[in-house]
Amino acid sequence: MELEVISNISVDCVVFGYDTNKKSLNVLLIKRYLESEIGSDILVDDYVLTGYHVYEHETLDEASTRVLKELTGLTDLYKKQFKAFGSPSRLMSETDQIWIKNKKFSSRTFTIAYYFLLKTEDVGVGSKRYEAKWFPIRELPKLGFDHEKIIMEAYEDLKIKCLSEPITFELLPVKFTINDVQDLYESILGIEIDNRNFRRKLINKKYIIALDEKQVGVSKKPAQLYMFSKDIYEKMFTKNYLISI
Structure with a gap:
């Protein structure tokens, strides 16, 4: 039985990881890559946050936990839902539109963003399915959608929260x-x-x-x-x- 998705509501997960050896705060990103069906022209080649549409039977928290587990295999992590993103222009770049058409989801998608805290060594990033990679927070690659904005807002929230609560010990x-x-x-x-x-x-x-x-x-x-x-x-x-x- 195929699970029914809500085509214009998604969750995006900002996964922060601390590398104790390099003393670096990092973000876990996945590869977004698409070639043309005719020939081998590269249509999309960048990185994005891990995320997916919410299923009809799920709560938002359940959806974010599912998305995180599919990427990292982990579930019991510090998690914070910090903002919803719904600008009409958030998915309107040329590459975003190509990706949306290929994946057949709505251009007017609202996403609820979460961030998670973990240690980089807790996650193996060798999966070929997602081509996940850690990037230092101050050295982000080219990003799709509005994911740079989402990451930076999550980062600002993390900086404020770490001064008032002991969440840093999660890292x-x-x-x-x-x-x-x-x-x-x-x-x-x-x-x-x-x-x-x-x-x-x-x-x-x-x-x-x-x-x-x-x-x-x-x-x-x-x-x-x-x-x-x-x-x-x-x-x-x-x-x-x-x-x-």
């Missing part, structure tokens, strides 16, 4: 050093951070737990390892709407 190993956290914040925000102030502020957080362990396999002096406690964080920030009298 780090379970055990990390203070320098690992600082490198990540600098990569996301694109700024240099004063090491001493950052270290002092971080280790004073009750939800940052010092472990009785140090780095192994490093040539320099091994650094102290820490963990983020989600349980402690949630207990500290549980909303209480009761009025104390």
